[in-house]
Amino acid sequence: MLACIILIGWLLLLGMYFLWSRRRYYKAAWQLRGPIGWPFIGMGLQMMNPETFLQYMDGLSRQFKAPFISWMGTNCFLYVNDPSTVELIFNSTHCTNKGDFYRFMSSAIGDGLFTSSSPRWHKHRRLINPAFGRQILSNFLPIFNAEAEVLMQKMDLEGVQHGKRLEIYQILKKIVLEAACQTTMGKKMNFQHDGSLAIFEAYNGLTEVCVKRMLSPWLYPELIYRSSRLFGQQQKVVGILFGFIEQLLEPIVSVVASNGNLNEQQQQENRGKSKAIFIEQVREHVERGQLSWQDVRDEANVTIAATFETTSTALYFTILCLAMHPCYQEKLHEELVRELSPSGDVTLEQLQRLEYMEMVINEGMRLFAPVPMVLRSADQDIRLNRDDGEFLIPRGTQIGIDIYNMQRDERVWGPLAKTYNPEEHFGSEAPPRHAFAFVPFTKGLRMCIGYRYAQMLMKVLLARIFRSYRISTEARLEELLVKGNISLKLQDYPLCRVERR
Numbered sequence: 001m002l003a004c005i006i007l008i009g010w011l012l013l014l015g016m017y018f019l020w021s022r023r024r025y026y027k028a029a030w031q032l033r034g035p036i037g038w039p040f041i042g043m044g045l046q047m048m049n050p051e052t053f054l055q056y057m058d059g060l061s062r063q064f065k066a067p068f069i070s071w072m073g074t075n076c077f078l079y080v081n082d083p084s085t086v087e088l089i090f091n092s093t094h095c096t097n098k099g100d101f102y103r104f105m106s107s108a109i110g111d112g113l114f115t116s117s118s119p120r121w122h123k124h125r126r127l128i129n130p131a132f133g134r135q136i137l138s139n140f141l142p143i144f145n146a147e148a149e150v151l152m153q154k155m156d157l158e159g160v161q162h163g164k165r166l167e168i169y170q171i172l173k174k175i176v177l178e179a180a181c182q183t184t185m186g187k188k189m190n191f192q193h194d195g196s197l198a199i200f201e202a203y204n205g206l207t208e209v210c211v212k213r214m215l216s217p218w219l220y221p222e223l224i225y226r227s228s229r230l231f232g233q234q235q236k237v238v239g240i241l242f243g244f245i246e247q248l249l250e251p252i253v254s255v256v257a258s259n260g261n262l263n264e265q266q267q268q269e270n271r272g273k274s275k276a277i278f279i280e281q282v283r284e285h286v287e288r289g290q291l292s293w294q295d296v297r298d299e300a301n302v303t304i305a306a307t308f309e310t311t312s313t314a315l316y317f318t319i320l321c322l323a324m325h326p327c328y329q330e331k332l333h334e335e336l337v338r339e340l341s342p343s344g345d346v347t348l349e350q351l352q353r354l355e356y357m358e359m360v361i362n363e364g365m366r367l368f369a370p371v372p373m374v375l376r377s378a379d380q381d382i383r384l385n386r387d388d389g390e391f392l393i394p395r396g397t398q399i400g401i402d403i404y405n406m407q408r409d410e411r412v413w414g415p416l417a418k419t420y421n422p423e424e425h426f427g428s429e430a431p432p433r434h435a436f437a438f439v440p441f442t443k444g445l446r447m448c449i450g451y452r453y454a455q456m457l458m459k460v461l462l463a464r465i466f467r468s469y470r471i472s473t474e475a476r477l478e479e480l481l482v483k484g485n486i487s488l489k490l491q492d493y494p495l496c497r498v499e500r501r
Contacts, residue, residue, distance in 0.1 A: 024394040025069075025076040031391050034068030034079065035060060042071030044217040050208070051491060053215065053484035054372055057081075058405045067384060069397075073217030075100065078393055081402040083412060083434035085384055089399055090436065090444030094382055096121070099375025099398045101214045105486075108206060108238055110294075112302025113449060117377075124299065125449065127285050131184075131278040132449050137456055138348050140183045144457050145345040147179045148464035155469060159498030168471075168496050169316045172461075173200055176312040179457060180304055184278040185248040202240040203305060207486040209234045245301050249279075278303060303450075309487040310370040311454040314440070315461060317488070318364030321420045322466070323473040323496050328422055329466065332356055333501070336467040351459050359422040361458055365440035366413075367420055372404035372488050374442060403439055404488065412437050420477060470499045 019026075037043040047053055057079065060068075067080045080086055089095045097117040106115040113124055130136070151171065159166050174191040177200075181189050191199075209230055212219075219225045282299065285291040291299075322329040335356040340346060351357075376399040383392055393399075410417045412433070416424050424430060436443055441451035448454075465471070475494035483489040 029069040032069045034064045034070040037071045041217040042073055048215040050211055050483045054404050073220050076397045078397050078399045081406045083436040087436040094380040095376045096446050097377045099377050104213045105210045110298030110301045112299045114302045114306050131281045143182050144460040147175050148461050151175045155498050160500050165495035165497050167493050169493050172316050173312045177308045180307040186277050187248055199244055202237040205237040211485050313487045314365050314370040315458045317368035318361050321364045323471040325420050332466050340467055346460050346463050359426040362426045363422040366407045369403040374401050472497045
């Protein structure tokens with residue numbers, strides 16, 4: 001009996017200490033009131049469905065005054081969807097670390113730039129940044145043009161000659177992944193002619209597994225997660241992806257091993273032969289002892305995944321929006337006829353003159369943000385302003401920036417916010433917007449390292465497609481149902497018809 005009393009006493013003391021240690025979170029939650037949720041799981045039950053997650057968060061932002069505090073598991077969660085607070089978060093030196101939930105991704109595919117925290121992130125960003133410089137990217141144009149030619153041949157054969165309606169997203173993913181492998185790893189994979197379905201399913205499966213865990217607080221403890229069915233699915237897809245990355249890295253590993261037998265002059269000559277791509281630059285860092293091969297594997301895995309997922313998503317939604325809005329497609333075609341030759345490669349100078357192209361891409365990414373929500377973690381106390389006062393956000397708070405709903409908000413973008421209208425939102429006569437109202441690649445201190453790469457690849461592919469083809473679909477914008485994932489997805493992908501001009 002005495003033992004039970006002592007145990008209960010200790011449990012009460014522990015509970016009181018737990019609540020006392022979190023008193024600053026509760027104060028912030030009282031001041032920035034949002035949905036309370038359930039003990040220990042917070043809003044997990046309401047937010048666990050990726051098919052309705054973004055719509056649910058949009059509803060909460062209209063029910064409660066944002067920014068507001070809610071709970072994911074026992075984590076204090078600050079929801080943000082206004083440009084002023086987004087600017088504060090993205091520019092704060094105390095919010096450069098990704099949210100704690102990204103550890104679920106790093107444990108699955110490695111701790112690369114997309115998921116890592118300081119000081120590791122600062123070091124790796126500094127070492128890898130030259131691989132995505134302007135001059136390096138211009139060297140990728142021949143690869144982008146070659147893949148555009150493959151894409152056109154595929155569309156012509158299946159869409160024009162065979163008269164099939166195409167699920168363009170599946171074709172685009174192969175093209176973008178092929179370009180990513182060549183420009184980052186220096187290896188041609190021939191995905192269009194190879195049975196590579198397992199790789200694409202593995203990438204898709206991995207993001208779905210990670211998101212389900214993020215939205216399921218009862219799976220946060222590692223011991224519970226490892227006994228779940230979801231962990232078994234993760235292991236299966238991770239095995240496929242690691243095998244794929246090892247296949248890409250194998251020739252480079254062999255070269256580094258052989259370099260150990262060369263003198264310093266020979267190694268310098270080898271390093272000087274090709275520094276134009278990611279893998280060649282990180283190999284040099286390995287030889288200098290600045291990175292380990294595990295670092296390289298992690299960065300290669302994350303770089304390929306991020307490049308492939310976000311770029312193919314942004315590219316697809318731009319094409320789909322143009323297919324649903326033929327009037328804007330015709331205006332783009334007129335610009336392409338005016339600026340490009342009927343055939344041949346697209347040059348850097350031509351890309352820089354495509355102003356309407358820039359508008360249609362930006363409008364597609366505004367309406368369908370490639371990465372719908374990003375998470376940050378406050379590693380120090382920060383202060384934010386709302387129209388009803390200034391509030392302190394305690395260290396350790398998880399911050400969710402809802403890019404998808406912010407870029408569709410009528411309060412930010414006006415009455416046509418949920419329509420596709422490039423001229424209204426990005427034309428020369430468009431009203432001025434807050435600088436952080438449009439952040440498809442994020443902004444500030446941790447802006448996406450590959451945003452120029454993605455823009456250039458999209459412009460080349462779109463220019464080649466819409467210079468020669470007309471794309472149409474029976475789908476309507478208001479009928480599309482999106483899913484909240486690491487990158488934006490549709491519940492159903494509409495078919496498109498392709499006609500040669």
